Amino acid sequence: MLSWVDTILQGALLGGLYALFAAGLSLIFGIMRLVNLAHGDLIVLAAFAILSAMTALGVGPVLAFLIAAPILFCIGYALQHFVLNRTLGRGVLPPLLVTFGLSIILQNALLEGFSADSRRLSAGTIETASLALLNDLAIGLMPLLTFASAVAVILALNLLFYRTAVGRAFRATSDDSEIAQLMGIDNRRIYSLAMGVAMVVVAIAALYLGIRANFDPTIGPARLLYAFEAVIIGGLGSFWGTLVGGIIIGLAQTIGAKINPEWQILAGHIAFFIVLVIHPRGLFPRAID
Amino acid sequence: MTTNDKRELSTFDIDSGLFRRGISRRCVLKGAATAGLSAAASPVFAPYVQAARVIKLGYVSPQTGPLAPFAESDNFIIGNFKEAIKSGLKIGNQTYPVEVVTKDSQSNPNRAAQVAKDLIVTDKIDLMLVASTPETTNPVSTQCEIEEVPCISTVAPWQPWFIGRQANPRGGPPAWKDFNYTYHFFWGLEDVISVFTNMWSQLATNKSVGGLFPNDGDGNAWGDKQFGFPPVLDKLGYKLTDPGRYQNLTDIFFAQINAFKEAKCEVITGVMIPPDFTTFWKQAMQQGFRPKIASLGKAILFPVALETLGKNGNNLSSEVWWSPNHPFKSSLTGMSARALADAYTQATKKQWTQPIGFVHALFEVAIDVLKRAPTLGDAKATVEAIKATNLNTVVGPIKWGQENLPPFARKNVAKTPLVGGQWRIKDGNKYDIVITDNKTAPAIPVGGGMQAIG
Numbered sequence: 001m002l003s004w005v006d007t008i009l010q011g012a013l014l015g016g017l018y019a020l021f022a023a024g025l026s027l028i029f030g031i032m033r034l035v036n037l038a039h040g041d042l043i044v045l046a047a048f049a050i051l052s053a054m055t056a057l058g059v060g061p062v063l064a065f066l067i068a069a070p071i072l073f074c075i076g077y078a079l080q081h082f083v084l085n086r087t088l089g090r091g092v093l094p095p096l097l098v099t100f101g102l103s104i105i106l107q108n109a110l111l112e113g114f115s116a117d118s119r120r121l122s123a124g125t126i127e128t129a130s131l132a133l134l135n136d137l138a139i140g141l142m143p144l145l146t147f148a149s150a151v152a153v154i155l156a157l158n159l160l161f162y163r164t165a166v167g168r169a170f171r172a173t174s175d176d177s178e179i180a181q182l183m184g185i186d187n188r189r190i191y192s193l194a195m196g197v198a199m200v201v202v203a204i205a206a207l208y209l210g211i212r213a214n215f216d217p218t219i220g221p222a223r224l225l226y227a228f229e230a231v232i233i234g235g236l237g238s239f240w241g242t243l244v245g246g247i248i249i250g251l252a253q254t255i256g257a258k259i260n261p262e263w264q265i266l267a268g269h270i271a272f273f274i275v276l277v278i279h280p281r282g283l284f285p286r287a288i289d
Numbered sequence: 290m291t292t293n294d295k296r297e298l299s300t301f302d303i304d305s306g307l308f309r310r311g312i313s314r315r316c317v318l319k320g321a322a323t324a325g326l327s328a329a330a331s332p333v334f335a336p337y338v339q340a341a342r343v344i345k346l347g348y349v350s351p352q353t354g355p356l357a358p359f360a361e362s363d364n365f366i367i368g369n370f371k372e373a374i375k376s377g378l379k380i381g382n383q384t385y386p387v388e389v390v391t392k393d394s395q396s397n398p399n400r401a402a403q404v405a406k407d408l409i410v411t412d413k414i415d416l417m418l419v420a421s422t423p424e425t426t427n428p429v430s431t432q433c434e435i436e437e438v439p440c441i442s443t444v445a446p447w448q449p450w451f452i453g454r455q456a457n458p459r460g461g462p463p464a465w466k467d468f469n470y471t472y473h474f475f476w477g478l479e480d481v482i483s484v485f486t487n488m489w490s491q492l493a494t495n496k497s498v499g500g501l502f503p504n505d506g507d508g509n510a511w512g513d514k515q516f517g518f519p520p521v522l523d524k525l526g527y528k529l530t531d532p533g534r535y536q537n538l539t540d541i542f543f544a545q546i547n548a549f550k551e552a553k554c555e556v557i558t559g560v561m562i563p564p565d566f567t568t569f570w571k572q573a574m575q576q577g578f579r580p581k582i583a584s585l586g587k588a589i590l591f592p593v594a595l596e597t598l599g600k601n602g603n604n605l606s607s608e609v610w611w612s613p614n615h616p617f618k619s620s621l622t623g624m625s626a627r628a629l630a631d632a633y634t635q636a637t638k639k640q641w642t643q644p645i646g647f648v649h650a651l652f653e654v655a656i657d658v659l660k661r662a663p664t665l666g667d668a669k670a671t672v673e674a675i676k677a678t679n680l681n682t683v684v685g686p687i688k689w690g691q692e693n694l695p696p697f698a699r700k701n702v703a704k705t706p707l708v709g710g711q712w713r714i715k716d717g718n719k720y721d722i723v724i725t726d727n728k729t730a731p732a733i734p735v736g737g738g739m740q741a742i743g
Binding site for chain 2: 003010115116118139212222
């Protein structure tokens, strides 16, 4: 019995990590219907940016994140402004192809700049610290922090979306970009801002990914898949849905692994498949389109 | 790297240069035509053509992609090699210049096969060299076997190289055929198993072993109930807990850690990719699981992988194919293993890695073979020269047809010595490997005994 409680707890915490990976993707997907195939590579780029700040300034990962985040915001803004905006409004294929190309360019540029070495963000003893809940039940401090950060990120995104003027513009553009333009909203600027915000979320994901596991320039695409599944399970444009989606995949993985480790990854994909069959729009779609 | 690529590039530059100066289309066409003509004509008048024919070596390795750490030292080694043979290679009473044409497999087996074919058909190489993981060595060797071009490969355990290329890998020896043009030197799975169990026997444990075998080529071979770790461990009295094949890039190893805790495992072994081992090891510590010994293949080959673990990588153990402490010398440059590693560190400011020795040895064997091949450009004669190889290289003696292999693999595989070692922290967060067991190759000195993980 206790081992099941343990398994479910670990699965939910893992879901926090997937939700963090997915939050940035969810934002972009929700606002401009852009499937960003380079999302995983952008996470890796952000991880290298944090690593560079750490080594150049000799600071800890959190401070390095605070330095890297504004720079990544600008990179996101510029990326949307100069590249991705040109691909919008011409069907679904051009942005898909451009982000696919971007993914390859990022991987090779990072390989050129940082070599193929597997790297990690070192956070000291907190990495292996854990809280003993019961005699045989311990949860890692880092997984717990990851989950808390995922909830905080989702809360912050919801506040931004539903409580601010920019958020209103985000929602309006998402619902109908043409009408929003008639109301005087510059949707291209909105898109660029959204990408900038998404890059900050990506940087948070990168911080936790880098502390949790190794990263190297080619690891990005593997990270994209779970993020994508979490967004789809949650439903278009719903941030809480993304969190639920992440938790569902995390739970499916740990429960699958408890039965047999061979089923761990497969169980996550099967959960995704079942949700897709029953609720093709995801569990909590914000907009119907 | 390739001469062809460079030539194309220079014609292109001429064209675009003309465009930029705003010359009319006619002019450009004329210019391009002359440029093309002169490019086509130049070899005829170039002085080097009057010299002897060039010996061409093709070399395929994963310079980019996930396998790139294996090829990181390539530029250094090839630079070294070119320096060593810059005055050409004397065969008979003729001296031939030697050219190395390198190709990147991009860590992709299909791409490896494609570039191998290019090297054979377009560059018309005399000898193919290929290194690093079955994903690179196998497709290239297979192309060479088909095209009847001699090929020497290394840095892949011999089983995936030999058995993996059989029409029916499950068929067993009578159905397995040997190869006529492709030859391999490295060690095998049986060597890793003896190295690991020898290391474990140095420490008192409860003989309960946890296995982490992923669902990939290596993991399935290591965990194989007939040819892998399980039968040997059984014979030696170890109890193996193998929770099953997991997928690479798993984010949580909770089920495995619980199974190991339940079985009270004091030894951990497996063949994990580096990011998965980091994830596993950290989660094990979060869950309060700390075995006495952890011996892993693949995951902790490179010192950077240890550095990513911080202080928690101390006393992790792995197989050692080559180290600066190996008492061998290069037949090409006369450098000792230590001198080669130091030269690498000096040139690149990076710590030595195990592939350095083997890639260097690959070029040693190539030159030795070419020197002994009676006629240049005769594939059959070159193959005979490979078979007759008996060379002391920087990774140890290399000789095909030895008794230390099962009869079916003797013709094509030569084994190099393998020992075991532990990574120990030295000054700050740098790691160095200390050889802790040499029962499998007594010629290589040990640097200390096994220590339990603290």
